[in-house]
Amino acid sequence: MRNNMTRIPLHKRPKQNGCNEPSKYADVEVTSSLHHNITNLEAVFHHSSDIVFREFLVGEQQIRSYIVYIQGMTDEKTVNEYILDPLMRLHRIYVDEPSMTVIAKYFIRTGETNELSTLAELIDALLEGNTVLLMEGVPKALGIGTQGFPSRDVTEPETESVVRGPRESFTENLNDNIALIRRRVKTSDLIMDKLIIGRITKTKVTLAYIYGVVDEKLIQEVRDRLNRIDVDSVLDSSYIEELIEDNPYSLFPQVESTERPDKVAAGILEGRVAILVDGTPFTLMAPALMIQFLQSSEDYYQxxxxxxxxxxxxxxxxxxxxxxxxxxxxxxxxxxxxxxxxxxxxxxxxxxxxxxxxxxxxxxxxxxxxxxxxxxxxxxxxxxxxxxxxxxxxxxxxxxxxxxxxxxxxxxxxxxxxxxxxxxxxxxxxxxxxxxxxxxxxxxxxxxxxxxxxxxxxxxxxxxxxxxxxxYLTPVAPFKIQDMKDVIMRAPWWNMTTRPSLFGMNNRRRQKFFLKPRPPKQNQ
Structure with a gap:
């Protein structure tokens, strides 16, 4: 029986003709033969010393099973306590016709599980930090959410500091960044639309916007530009910024980048679209106007x-x-x-x-x-x-x-x-x-x-x-008098009753009229 530190015999991996070639493993099905499935995974990761293959037995029938994960990408405490421990205690139970649905429903104690049918899905699950469960006689695999790679804590912004206002900044963890936005925008209309960009890096990208506020044409345009990106790698949001801007030869930035969650929340509340990229603390927002680059977050807190x-x-x-x-x-x-x-x-x-x-x-x-x-x-x-x-x-x-x-x-x-x-x-x-x-x-x-x-x-x-x-010069050119209250001067909050005219065109009103504070009437 193999333990979790046993090295696997090496197999030659099929030679690929570069990253432009579609995945060779999309059509390779997971079969009921455990040996066949493990051999395929060993062939794919034959040069990787951080891949762990852990063999164990399940149930009274002593069903041979494997869990596979990548050290450093996975929380091994979660693997031991919530996967291995409950499954290895099944020696007292007879498992009748084992299936991944039954295993996931009754014995796996983690929140996220997905059935996997192809070798390509297995590879993607492993590279995202999940643990893969394979069993003899079961023509499916189970992807279990056990991500545990190191990440930076939420700290104060480095490039956009303020005297008064929130002191949180985005991190390199996409899930943490999404949570920072959802903490501020508590509505079911806040949509998080996930994409994968980069043939090799397979970087997770999320579009954040508020349904019913954002212009649907803007959402479609952002999606189209992101879907046209066909590159090997996306290591930072700046890659995407250069690939989606309108005029790539201009010195002026046409997509705003920020590391402040409060600024992103304010932007999507105006009807803009935020583009969050995994692995970077800088979030993009579009559209971007020149006047916004001359405004600070603290302008709205003083x-x-x-x-x-x-x-x-x-x-x-x-x-x-x-x-x-x-x-x-x-x-x-x-x-x-x-x-x-x-x-x-x-x-x-x-x-x-x-x-x-x-x-x-x-x-x-x-x-x-x-x-x-x-x-x-x-x-x-x-x-x-x-x-x-x-x-x-x-x-x-x-x-x-x-x-x-x-x-x-x-x-x-x-x-x-x-x-x-x-x-x-x-x-x-x-x-x-x-x-x-x-x-x-x-x-x-x-x-x-x-x-x-x-x-x-x-x-x-x-x-x-x-x-x-x-x-780019909106609302100065073309001139929009109703939007000039937040250009050179900032009107008081009780007068900011509508969203910018070119953003949030589906829902211009953002607060009630007549919110101007009034002193209480004095008793006669």
Whole structure:
């Protein structure tokens, strides 16, 4: 009798012609011959040392049986206590015509069981962390849910921190992420539609949306784009993001990614679709509008006057992050009349002795800062922040003292860096970082005319963008006055009575009218 640590004799696995070939095992049926079934599984996993084949006897007839599972993917305590223990106690019971239905109904103590008919189903069940039960004389197998692979606990979000609001973030476990959403959206209309993408990785992907709120055409479009994906592997949600966006050549993100469950819950309540991918803490949401990348989750947890003021500052710093270096270069190179004379004299005297033109100074400092920021991200967390701060201070001071750059340029680059940090969405911030260099070149060559031409081309491009058919600049272009209450300013919650017009078109109303708080009437 084999125990759970016995190695199986090796068999040659059939040579495959690559992952494009359909599964060779879909037509291989599970038979009543236990030896035949085990031999097939041994041939498939012949090079894998973590596959466990455990033989044991069931019932008074001493029916030869096997359980098969993958170490590390399966909770072995569950296997021992809820599968092996009840089955091996059947030696006092006569099992008449054993079947997997009877075994699952009376003896298996786990929640999830499925009958398996083909070798392909057996392989899929094992690779998902399930345990497979095979018995002599039974032409079926039983897949038993015993997943127990390691996963990260729910922690505070790393990239979207808030002062006030929930502190939970998604993890790499798809089931945990679904539970985090269901905790917040307690309705039977919340649909979780599961797909499998990736010929080799077979990554589980789940669409989350609220039936009756989301537009059915949007759901169908998302499904169609996901079904068109035919790749070997999907290791992160970014793979899917690049494969389903409308304009793959644009720098601007057209699918929103987030690691916050509360943000996903708010999105699907507006009529959007969430795409959860197993193995990554970042969830995608579609459609995505540009205005949403400039909004933070905390905008909806602070009172609306404070949120409106912060948004004005954020939009101002967004413009600064994009145009400040190019504007400074254009003014100091071509448009001296745009600057007060004392300030112009100060900048000119500070630039004396610098061997490079202003545009070269700007490129040197911008590239240096981007390198420091990248180094701070890649280094270990304990030293990364210190290295980036110390590097910026030391290099900036040394460059000024050596006469390589002027103090004014260091101030401009530092202010630009601070402004870029105010953009809530990292993906949009990365697009602005790249566009900044383009505007810097235009300002150095053509001055304000080049900057205006660049802005005109950028506006034409952004206006033409779509995210799953929805205009990217909605509700500004096309203009939707009823949706402007959550763009620059945020209206109070008692005034947010309808969902965005291009989302949730089946159910626009989300709360009652006349919810404005009123003080109690004073007694006369």
């Amino acid at each position: 009172r609306y006057p404070f949120t409106t003021a912060v948004r004005f500052i954020r939009y101002l710093f967004f413009i600064i992050a994009l145009l400040l270096p190019s504007t400074f270069v254009a003014v100091t190179t071509f448009h001296h009349e745009m600057m007060p004379t004392p300030l112009l004299i100060s900048f000119t005297s500070a630039h004396q002795g610098v061997p490079f033109p202003t545009v070269v100074e700007a490129f040197i400092m911008e590239v240096t800062f981007e390198a420091l920021r990248e180094a701070g991200v890649r280094l270990p967390r304990t030293v990364g922040q210190a290295i980036s701060i110390v590097g910026a201070l030391v290099i900036g001071q040394a460059a000024v003292e050596a006469g390589i750059v002027s103090p004014a340029m260091v101030i401009v680059v530092a202010l630009t860096a601070i402004a870029s940090f105010s953009i809530p969405a990292y993906s949009l911030g990365f697009a602005i970082r790249l566009l900044r260099f383009g505007f810097l070149l235009l300002g150095a060559v053509l001055g304000f005319y080049g900057i205006l031409l660049g802005l005109l081309g950028l506006m034409i491009h952004v206006t033409s963008l779509r995210s799953f058919g929805v205009p």
